Amino acid sequence: MLQIPRKPNKHLDRDIGRLLTVFNAGDFVQLEVASLAFLEKYPEQPFGLKALSSAYLALGKCHLAEPILRRAVALAPRDAELHNNLGISLSRLGQHELAVQSFQHAIRLAKADADTYINLAEALRLGGHFQAAEQAAHQAVSFAPGSAVAHRTLGTCLGVQRKLEAAVAALARSLTLDTTDVGALTQLAHVLHSLGRYADAVVCYEDALPLVPDDHDLADTLRGMLIFNHLMVCDWRTLMDDIAVLKARVEARSIGSLPPFPALSMPGFTAELQFQATRRFVDKRLEGLLSSTLNEEPAADLPQTRPDRLRIGYYSADFHEHATSLLLVGVLEAHDKSRFELFAYSYGLDDGSAMRHRVRAAFDHFHDVQTLSDLAIADVMRRDKLDILIDLKGWTADERLAVLAYRPAPIQVTWLGFPGTIGDARLADYVIGDAVVTPMEHAACYAESLALMPHCYQPNDQRRDVAPAMTRAEAGLPEQAVVFCSFNQSYKIAPDVFAAWCRILVGVPNSVLWLLNFEETAKHNLLSILAQHGLDESRLIFAPKLPPAQHLARLALADIALDTMPYNSHTTGSDALRAGVPLITVLGETFASRVAASLLRAVELEELVTHSIDDYVLLAQALASDRPRLAALRAHLLDGRNGFPLFDTPRFTRDLESLYECMHERYRAGLPPALITLDGGRS
The missing domain is CATH 3.40.50.11380 (Rossmann fold)
Incomplete structure (x- = not known):
């Protein structure tokens, strides 16, 4: 209820009563109209400002609500509800630090309630004050132990700190209080995903999606994460249809808020589509913050001289x-x-x-x-x-x-x-x-300017520890079989890729495919698909997780590494090449689908880059039957390892430093960011 202390005034009381009637009717479009008319008569009346700001907040017009609320707070500085509403407006505009101040002021002015603490917890969390956010959420639960929203807020604050089991408990409590709380379902799905419980996450996303309007921003988040978790468990029954829905929404520029990372592994998503989706995601996620901080700091004077040492910060x-x-x-x-x-x-x-x-x-x-x-x-x-x-x-x-x-x-x-x-x-x-993963002709698909390393964008460490050599028996591999391997995460295995692997196994009878030990649902689904191709489950071998040094040692037992598309092997690709295992890939269009080609270029094995799934299958089968060629490829990798650009850490570092210096030279010259390339390590 709108409440403002005021002096008795018969006409004002009558007009306030009319405005209250509109407010209580819940028609915020009409409330906006009525409030504007009220303020024409009483321009400095806090009650009218509060009513108008409430309409703006309900209609999602936070950019209009915020200045109105500031005027109202100036006129009625001890009104806790005004400070709370100002905090809501600021938080929705991405100004979380200011929102926190408003919520804290509201709490100081009035008897605290769960809603204000919930608002405070959300603003603290969004501003990165995670521990303080959790404390505020606990306060909300203590004020309203029967509030589903309070428990959901607590679960979200716990999840962002990776207190995952506690987050599951809080979110489950929220859902016992309100089984249709889409926010709690969504957050529970996110937490279950973080715990590696992908099949359970799928259930939560599937339950949440029908509760959200089809054109709501959250619907695209749910669609994207549902697809990603289906990929995690290798459930591809509706995959291409689900991806087609998202693609159509991106192409129509009606996409809501699709998380960028899942889009990298979706077949059919071009670099342009990924860019469009990511740009829209940023607009939804950070636009208020970006707009509010754009001119926050005064522009620094350009340095007149180059510093003795460039100060480089790494953030991770x-x-x-x-x-x-x-x-x-x-x-x-x-x-x-x-x-x-x-x-x-x-x-x-x-x-x-x-x-x-x-x-x-x-x-x-x-x-x-x-x-x-x-x-x-x-x-x-x-x-x-x-x-x-x-x-x-x-x-x-x-x-x-x-x-x-x-x-x-x-x-x-x-x-x-x-x-x-x-x-x-x-x-x-x-x-x-680099010129492979981010070719100059793809520059339009990046918000940033391209800075191209001369060989490969990926660094590697010459000092990587490798455990003593293992035997195939120790690794659970057949001694005489051709061993194909792909130690990528399950979300990278697209349906056409696994079908290609099955074709390879059919064409090379004495062969096995060596994969990571995925969670049980994913393994079950892969084995079912393997059987559909007429292959015995013994042809698929799952490897347990090992520390990096032991993993590198066992990798050397494989004969051929098979890449994934459209999200390639990255660290797994360079690990295979370091171990002397040739890697076969298909050159794609996106950054993620061109990484393996870049790695192969940096070890002088571009002959292993194909341009179609059919060629990929044929090359794998041909290599498997050509033991002398396989031995030559292994010798090439092992004998030249430290000399290849991919594994020459000092050379890579010099090139990277040259890239940094080029960036800084442009900045000192007052020039905007632009394409940077290196030739032999210098610009």
Whole structure:
């Protein structure tokens, strides 16, 4: 109910009564009209401003509500409801730090209630204050233990901190209170996905989707994540039809909010479609923040002289035992510390691993910013006076790309973690690629300017540990069989790819296919499809997860690595080549579908890049029957390993440093970001 203290006034009371009648009717279009008419008579009346702002908030016109609410708060500074509504408006506009202040002010002014604490928790979470958000959510639950929304908010706050089992419990409690709470179903699905319970996540997404209007932004999020989890469990029965729906919506520019990462593995999604979907996702996710921070900091004067050492910041949640660190750590160690000063900003867990210690030691400065808000992280970066900030995550799990919207560095770059555009040039000026993964003719599919490495965009570490050699018996492999392998995650296995693998196995009778040990639903589905191709389940062998050093040792037991499309082998591809196992791929159109071709170019084996599934099958079958050629390919990889650009860490680092210097030279010259290429390591 709208309540404002006021002096007695017969005419005003009558008009307020009429306005209250409109408000209580719930017709917010009419409330907007009535409020505007009211304010023509009483332009500085807080009651009318509150009514109009309520209409704007209900109609999704937050950009109009926010200035109205500021006027109202100035006139009635002790009205808690006004401060709460201002917080809602600010939060929806992406101004989460200001929203937090408004909600906290509302709590100080009035007896706290669950709704205000729920609003506060959401604003804190969206601003990256995760621990404080959880505390506010607990307060909401304590005020309203029977509120489904309070338990859902708590579950969401727990999930973002990866307190996953506790999040499941809170979200399950929410759903016992309201079985149709689509927010709780969606969040539970996300948490189950993070736990690797993909089949359970599918059920939640399927339950949530019918509860959302078909044209609602959330519907596309649910469709995208449902497809992604179907890929995770290798359930392809409706896959192509489901993808066709999303493609049509992107092509019609009616897409809502499709998460960028799942789109990378969807067959038929071109680089242009991925760009369009990601750009729309950013608009929905960060547009308010981007708009509000665009001119927040005064423009710094361009440096008159080049600094003695360029200050390079690396930003990631993966500075531990993770594929990103496995690839990057050698480059960090090989940086010329007389010319580059390295800063790390780590917002992931410290797993205490040897890799964590090694990565940490490679930096001049290591900031653990996991508990800081997004704005606080940006402030740390600003205080460090970075020249270039490198985001290593993109739109992958646990990302915190909102930090980039604050523009904490004059040059911002996306690299390595996400094979594609992050969708908005305000987040990153450059994307680092190479002539294969990001050819110049694909530049229009990127919001960023292309910065091309001369050989391959992917770094590798010459110091990778390899365990002692294993035998096939130890790995559970038949001694005399041709062993095809693909150690990619299950979401990368598209239906036409697995069909091609089955054709290869049929054409090479004495062969097996060696895959990761997926969750049980995925294995069951793959074995069922294998049987449909007339193949015995013994032809499929699942490998348990091993530490990286042992995994590299067992990889050498394979004869041929088979790539996945449209999301290629990345770290798994370079691991196979390092182990001396030739990799066969199909060159695709998108960044993610061209990575293996880039890796093969960087080890001088472009002969293993095909241009169709049929050619891919024929090449695999031909190699399997040509033992001398297989031996020659293995010798080529092993004998030349340290000399290939893919595994020459010092050369890669020099090229990367040259790329950084070119970026900075353009900046110092007052030039905007533009295509950068290197020739022999220099521009």
